[in-house]
Amino acid sequence: MRIRASVAVVGGTLALSALAVPAAQASGSDGDTKITKVVVDGDNKVSIGTSAAVTVKVSVTATDNSGIKGAEEFDLYGPDNGYATTGKPACVKVNATTSTCTASVKIDPKTDYLTNKSAGTWYVDAWVDAKDGNYIWKEKAGSFSFQRATKLTANAAPEPVKKGKTITVTGALTRANWESLKYGAYGSQSVKLQFRKQNSSTYTTLKTVKADSKGNLKTTTTASADGYYRFSFAGNSSSAAVNSAGDLVDVK
The missing domain is CATH 2.60.40.1930 (Macroglobulin (MG2) domain)
Known part of the structure; x- marks a missing residue:
């Protein structure tokens, strides 16, 4: 044996x-x-x-x-x-x-x-x-x-915003720690900022952002139309892929 x-x-x-x-x-x-x-x-x-x-x-x-x-x-x-x-x-x-x-x-x-x-x-x-x-x-x-397992958040501000003005999107990437049974920061990972128009079902990638050492994300983009912003992590062999919930921004 x-x-x-x-x-x-x-x-x-x-x-x-x-x-x-x-x-x-x-x-x-x-x-x-x-x-x-x-x-x-x-x-x-x-x-x-x-x-x-x-x-x-x-x-x-x-x-x-x-x-x-x-x-x-x-x-x-x-x-x-x-x-x-x-x-x-x-x-x-x-x-x-x-x-x-x-x-x-x-x-x-x-x-x-x-x-x-x-x-x-x-x-x-x-x-x-x-x-x-x-x-x-x-x-x-x-x-x-x-x-x-991983978790991802996204928050776009300000809301509402004038067309052509800057939107700041922040969030955080965390993943399961099986030893502590808590979620902890998953830093230095590449995450995509994505957008879809309010009446669309398809997200388009705007840019790739890298999380800091604590998993925090922050980037900017230009307001063009009403729609949802989210972050998307592709995952790897040890950590699952995940999309944040979309955050709706009203463009005036």
């Missing part, structure tokens, strides 16, 4: 422990079974905040000429000994040879003792069995971003 000292998720729940997991083995297969697709939470991004539990869904699509019989629990793992195991997957037939097997695990930042260093790229290991006895065991069958 290999012992992985970590925050472990077993059978769809998390527990702080030294987890005994099967001895490491290379990916392997028998027969023509193949894994063709792995999707985590629909877009391969998982964002965890500081209070709400999050259910992470993993879907593995596999094929074999005899059809798919089932799959074992999926292992998820990432930096700083991050480790999780889903519940038993349920497999749904796509056609005679292909099925998608889906399972989930609940992660609660209040009780699961996540570390900030665990944010980043995580991987999925998957074992799938075919009806004729063939199988595939694939390490790193898929990957996803395990991210600290």
Whole structure:
């Protein structure tokens, strides 16, 4: 047995422990079974905040000429000994040879003792069995971003303003600290200032602004029409993308 000292998720729940997991083995297969697709939470991004539990869904699509019989629990793992195991997957037939097997695990930042260093790229290991006895065991069958949730604010002033005059937009970017269970400053990040006219549904980027060391944002633009101003952060492998609420400015 290999012992992985970590925050472990077993059978769809998390527990702080030294987890005994099967001895490491290379990916392997028998027969023509193949894994063709792995999707985590629909877009391969998982964002965890500081209070709400999050259910992470993993879907593995596999094929074999005899059809798919089932799959074992999926292992998820990432930096700083991050480790999780889903519940038993349920497999749904796509056609005679292909099925998608889906399972989930609940992660609660209040009780699961996540570390900030665990944010980043995580991987999925998957074992799938075919009806004729063939199988595939694939390490790193898929990957996803395990991210600290972020928050972003924006305030445009003055309101109202004369056309052609200067508008100042301020805000702040923060992100979840899984160790303190609070949101803290996320400084020195590039954030876009965006605008949409009042009767439009589309935002246009006006400029890119860099937050200071405390995550504070401040920039100016010229008033042209009634509309909403917001900041937009694109995110990265460890921190989730986020848009602030739009702040409406009335132009006279």
